[in-house]
Amino acid sequence: xxxxxxxxxxxxxxxxxxxxxxxxxxxxxxxxxxxxxxxxxxxxxxxxxxxxxxxxxxxxxxxxxxxxxxxxxxxxxxxxxxxxxxxxxxxxxxxxxxxxxxxxxxxxxxxxxxxxxxxxxxxxxxxxxxxxxxxxxxxxxxxxxxxxxxxxxxxxxxxxxxxxxxxxxxxxxxxxxxxxxxxxxxxxxxxxxxxxxxxxxxxxxxxxxxxxxxxxxxxxxxxxxxxxxxxxxxxxxxxxxxxxxxxxxxxxxxxxxxxxxxxxxxxxxxxxxxxxxxxxxxxxxxxxxxxxxxxxxxxxxxxxxxxxxxxxxxxxxxxxxxxxxxxxxxxxxxxxxxxxxxxxxxxxxxxxxxxxxxxxxxxxxxxxxxxxxxxxxxxxxxxxxxxxxxxxxxxxxxxxxxxxxxxxxxxxxxxxxxxxxxxxxxxxxxxxxxxxxxxxxxxxxxxxxxxxxxxxxxxxxxxxxxxxxxxxxxxxxxxxxxxxxxxxxxxxxxxxxxxxxxxxxxxxxxxxxxxxxxxxxxxxxx
Numbered sequence: 001x002x003x004x005x006x007x008x009x010x011x012x013x014x015x016x017x018x019x020x021x022x023x024x025x026x027x028x029x030x031x032x033x034x035x036x037x038x039x040x041x042x043x044x045x046x047x048x049x050x051x052x053x054x055x056x057x058x059x060x061x062x063x064x065x066x067x068x069x070x071x072x073x074x075x076x077x078x079x080x081x082x083x084x085x086x087x088x089x090x091x092x093x094x095x096x097x098x099x100x101x102x103x104x105x106x107x108x109x110x111x112x113x114x115x116x117x118x119x120x121x122x123x124x125x126x127x128x129x130x131x132x133x134x135x136x137x138x139x140x141x142x143x144x145x146x147x148x149x150x151x152x153x154x155x156x157x158x159x160x161x162x163x164x165x166x167x168x169x170x171x172x173x174x175x176x177x178x179x180x181x182x183x184x185x186x187x188x189x190x191x192x193x194x195x196x197x198x199x200x201x202x203x204x205x206x207x208x209x210x211x212x213x214x215x216x217x218x219x220x221x222x223x224x225x226x227x228x229x230x231x232x233x234x235x236x237x238x239x240x241x242x243x244x245x246x247x248x249x250x251x252x253x254x255x256x257x258x259x260x261x262x263x264x265x266x267x268x269x270x271x272x273x274x275x276x277x278x279x280x281x282x283x284x285x286x287x288x289x290x291x292x293x294x295x296x297x298x299x300x301x302x303x304x305x306x307x308x309x310x311x312x313x314x315x316x317x318x319x320x321x322x323x324x325x326x327x328x329x330x331x332x333x334x335x336x337x338x339x340x341x342x343x344x345x346x347x348x349x350x351x352x353x354x355x356x357x358x359x360x361x362x363x364x365x366x367x368x369x370x371x372x373x374x375x376x377x378x379x380x381x382x383x384x385x386x387x388x389x390x391x392x393x394x395x396x397x398x399x400x401x402x403x404x405x406x407x408x409x410x411x412x413x414x415x416x417x418x419x420x421x422x423x424x425x426x427x428x429x430x431x432x433x434x435x436x437x438x439x440x441x442x443x444x445x446x447x448x449x450x451x452x453x454x455x456x457x458x459x460x461x462x463x464x465x466x467x468x469x470x471x472x473x474x475x476x477x478x479x480x481x482x483x484x485x486x487x488x489x490x491x492x493x494x495x496x497x498x499x500x501x502x503x504x505x506x507x508x509x510x511x512x513x514x515x516x517x518x519x520x521x522x523x524x525x526x
Contacts, residue, residue: 165418
């Protein structure tokens with residue numbers, strides 16, 4: 001006996017539509033009946049249109065001011081003007097004391113700033129255009145637009161520095177299968193994998209002449225670059241945040257807002273043209289002149305020009321003869337069948353500002369940015385709402401700083417730090433029980449200090465920080481990091497300034513006097 005299957009009125013199996021979850025059923029009134037998306041892996045959904053999606057994201061950030069501002073906000077809030085190294089070797093695992101670790105950390109940080117942040121030499125960059133901070137800023141901007149960051153470690157001999165380690169920034173657009181071939185079991189979108197899903201090599205498309213803007217700038221050759229050398233030294237850096245197992249490439253953040261980002265400028269241009277047209281004409285006259293008569297006036301027959309002139313003179317004579325006026329203002333008496341329409345600019349907006357704000361809120365949500373700074377719109381913001389928006393954005397920035405910016409910067413640091421140890425530019429503490437290759441992660445542990453958090457009410461936030469420190473809930477290191485500063489540099493500078501004040505005969509600063517100069521302020525109402 002064959003299996004009996006009950007069908008719903010739409011002809012589909014009823015069992016599949018009787019879900020207790022409305023979202024998995026047909027929905028109210030069958031509204032979800034035709035919504036039948038396929039279950040796909042992230043690569044199956046992303047890779048077929050990866051190039052097109054990235055191209056659209058780049059085009060939007062070039063031509064949409066709000067999209068460009070969204071990228072810049074990521075850069076300024078995640079990285080800032082200086083991405084500071086806070087080197088923290090795990091001294092307990094390395095067999096050294098805390099004092100030895102702090103002394104070594106000072107040497108390492110001084111060496112890093114000399115080598116990586118030299119604004120003249122730019123030794124860390126193969127092209128010698130970028131400092132380490134500039135490379136991280138570029139990495140964050142690229143990740144925002146393309147969803148991933150890539151760079152290649154190279155060995156370059158140069159005069160002016162004993163270091164040979166240099167990093168070449170590689171656009172993710174250049175990663176792809178050789179010859180644009182299709183994906184295979186062990187290669188997807190230019191990334192080679194082993195049987196465990198570990199990336200082992202990348203295929204980089206070489207550059208060629210751009211053809212004066214007529215070409216793409218890409219050549220027809222690919223170069224295979226291994227991910228790491230036999231000793232574990234990184235040869236190619238690829239950073240992105242995967243959202244699913246087996247993911248080969250990153251997804252850019254503009255994919256969810258590309259449609260809105262593309263249409264908003266067109267909407268603005270159309271509205272601007274409408275406003276210009278309204279401003280050009282102060283008034284128009286609507287006439288009920290028939291088609292035949294109108295055609296005859298404007299071009300039918302050889303005497304059209306003469307007829308138009310006679311018609312306009314007759315209308316002008318009629319209007320000039322009108323003697324009607326009110327409060328000294330002349331009121332025209334129109335020709336029979338004419339209607340006067342005054343053009344005003346009062347309806348130029350016609351709800352456009354609210355509609356534009358709605359689109360910008362959608363874009364801000366898709367880019368995980370606070371609406372107010374993204375749209376440059378603070379008209380309806382209060383102190384509480386602005387602070388809540390800022391704190392929500394700050395939590396997102398900190399996640400991106402840790403997962404993307406700090407990880408990329410740590411890769412740069414590890415590459416240079418390894419060579420510095422080999423060249424004796426740095427020497428590990430003598431009492432260390434484990435060498436660099438035995439405990440690479442412990443020797444290369446570091447934190448990165450980026451842009452400081454925006455303060456809406458500086459006085460309140462300073463008092464809040466002091467109370468956290470005094471109550472043991474925080475430290476000077478954490479609070480100064482929120483300001484984008486290194487507490488050790490701040491303390492050292494305070495000692496120098498106090499000594500200089502003492503030598504100059506000036507009294508030391510008083511915290512009580514500072515508090516007296518900054519009394520309690522009432523809670524802002526807006």
